[in-house]
Amino acid sequence: MKILIVEDEPKTGDYLKQGLTEAGFVTDLARDGWDGLELAKAGHYDLMILDVMLPGINGWQVLEGVRRAGIDMPVLFLTARDQVEDRVKGLELGADDYLVKPFAFAELLARVRSLVRRGHAGLEPAVLKAADLELDLLRRRAMRAGRKIELTAKEFALLELFLRRRGEVLPRSLIASQVWDMNFDSDTNVIDVAVRRLRVKIDEGFESKLIHTVRGMGYVLETFPEEPAP
Amino acid sequence: MKILIVEDEPKTGDYLKQGLTEAGFVTDLARDGWDGLELAKAGHYDLMILDVMLPGINGWQVLEGVRRAGIDMPVLFLTARDQVEDRVKGLELGADDYLVKPFAFAELLARVRSLVRRGHAGLEPAVLKAADLELDLLRRRAMRAGRKIELTAKEFALLELFLRRRGEVLPRSLIASQVWDMNFDSDTNVIDVAVRRLRVKIDEGFESKLIHTVRGMGYVLETFPEEPAP
DNA sequence: TTCAGCACATGAAAATCCTTATCGTCGAAG
DNA sequence: CTTCGACGATAAGGATTTTCATGTGCTGAA
Incomplete structure (x- = not known):
């Protein structure tokens, strides 16, 4: 199972990559929106984890680009605590789940597993x-x-x-x-x-x-x- | 990797069995000390998780029986909060690690992995x-x-x-x-x-x-x- | 050198959470 | 029907943890 992580903050990115790798996933890590978009188009991933706040183009824009390119994979996105409306917006744009920072890793893992299993067919009820x-x-x-x-x-x-x-x-x-x-x-x-x-x-x-x-x-x-x- | 769980309280036992199974281990569950001892002698396990408070014979006695039978496997035992001296005693008797109830499952899993990996060669420093x-x-x-x-x-x-x-x-x-x-x-x-x-x-x-x-x-x-x- | 900005320190208040103790209630047994 | 015991409800207290506001000192730029 292959996961693409798009996260600019190095510590968070490394943390995610390491944790998911230990949990048995194969991961790629993009440090900004453009790289993320490019990788998403190039490779075949089962899931994308997307930070909203990114340098260059932000998370929604990446998501939009990915969808425009006709790529159909579940997307879990990460938002800061105060970006509540952003979350709503993100879901409307076709994300499949979200997670508020700071989050427990166990929580992330649970959602990742759920998404990888279900595909992005059934969004969890909000x-x-x-x-x-x-x-x-x-x-x-x-x-x-x-x-x-x-x-x-x-x-x-x-x-x-x-x-x-x-x-x-x-x-x-x-x-x-x-x-x-x-x-x-x-x-x-x-x-x-x-x-x-x-x-x-x-x-x-x-x-x-x-x-x-x-x-x-x-x-x-x-x-x-x-x-x-x- | 095969783990023997010896735990009388049904809920705790099932919880452990399920959790460890999901984490990819094969598990057997014994509901009292005698069964535990018997299973330990019969099968080949990579780890035994042993509750101290058991009906019939208690955890240490099981441990002693296992060691007497010349069975050499790492043992992680579970104690209640107030049984501090029990823990010390258990370690002296040759247990490899302990965990205090109530415990987070993540904690248990970490120790289980550590013990399965290391064998009972190196007890963590106390x-x-x-x-x-x-x-x-x-x-x-x-x-x-x-x-x-x-x-x-x-x-x-x-x-x-x-x-x-x-x-x-x-x-x-x-x-x-x-x-x-x-x-x-x-x-x-x-x-x-x-x-x-x-x-x-x-x-x-x-x-x-x-x-x-x-x-x-x-x-x-x-x-x-x-x-x-x- | 001086100043501004940032990072960390500190103290105190507020929120949350856990523990303990006591009381009430339900159900079973006599 | 009454009593007893177990289980749960409730209240209050205390401890821990988090947030907030403010203070202090370092660092780099003008």
Whole structure:
């Protein structure tokens, strides 16, 4: 599997190249937009990782050039934290996924694998929904019934997990491994506390509750109450 | 590469098996000490991952049985947080490495790879030193000039990095990727602040400073001052 | 030499996260 | 029906980590 990285900052570029190489990919690295475009046209890649901020021509322009040349490969692009609208724009231009700097390498790897596997057929949904709750993954914002909800990083990750696996009962060990990247140590109740904080934000003050406890098992996010009417 | 996992808690066991399988290893899973011992004797494994707390016979006993049977394979064992002395004991009994629960999977994978590669020839050093500073990785304790120093998780990780790469100038991007598992985003100074906190703890009040700033490059831990005498 | 600009240092406030302790509730057993 | 025990909810406290604002000193250019 061959990946083209287009990144001007040397440290980030080397970091990506090394990490992906260790993960078993073959990589080429372009240091600016022009080189990137040229390489993209010349070689056959399974994926392109594209920084938005580049000297010469920027990331979108590279993307546009690539698409104009009729090259059909998935594109993952990298944006800085404040370039939210850029991300939206990039997706409209035909990118397949994005990642906000700074990012954990594990996260990048997961997305790269996903894209390489799926091709750029199915873009990940940008907004997850359940009833009147919406989680915008691009803008990192949550809303319920039209009201904006502020979430911390952990809360966001937790809610994202719940929404991605809506209706499934998630045992604490699963939540721990996904949200905390930890193998579970049962003598703590971090998860209970985190779920509570999330509940306060997304359920408190609303008629229908979304997060439900399944005693002895874990937690579920469900649109309908467990027991409709006795 | 074949790995034997001995772990009674089902969730942890499955988690390990799945994760390692995805990482390309072949795994067998034993649910208690007796099964573990039997499998270890029967099959040819490149590594055994051994939980200390097991029903029937405990981890050390399994280890002892394995060694008695003349089986020579590296052993990585898993301990709970409070079983510090157990870890020390386990290493004395001939384990090759340990991991404290809860642990990040990435950490486990790194150690597994290291052990599979090296065999159990070279146990990682348990104590890192520089001048009169010591960092005990087993007991997670730091001392300087005989005085105990309390460190937080981040401080510990940072100091460990400095000690492992003593004398090397570490750019911020490297520190970010190692200690924060993040690709670097230059508009923050978390690293500066973290380095400062560490400095206060290990250098303040001591004649010779260990952590030095290299302007425009990063930080180094060095025993000798950069410029001896002008 | 002086000044401006940049890099790093520092202190303090704010945000987040984890721990601990206590209370409540559900379910099973008597 | 009552009691007990386990599991979960909740509140409060504390520790850690991050952000922000400001200070200081080096370096290179005028």
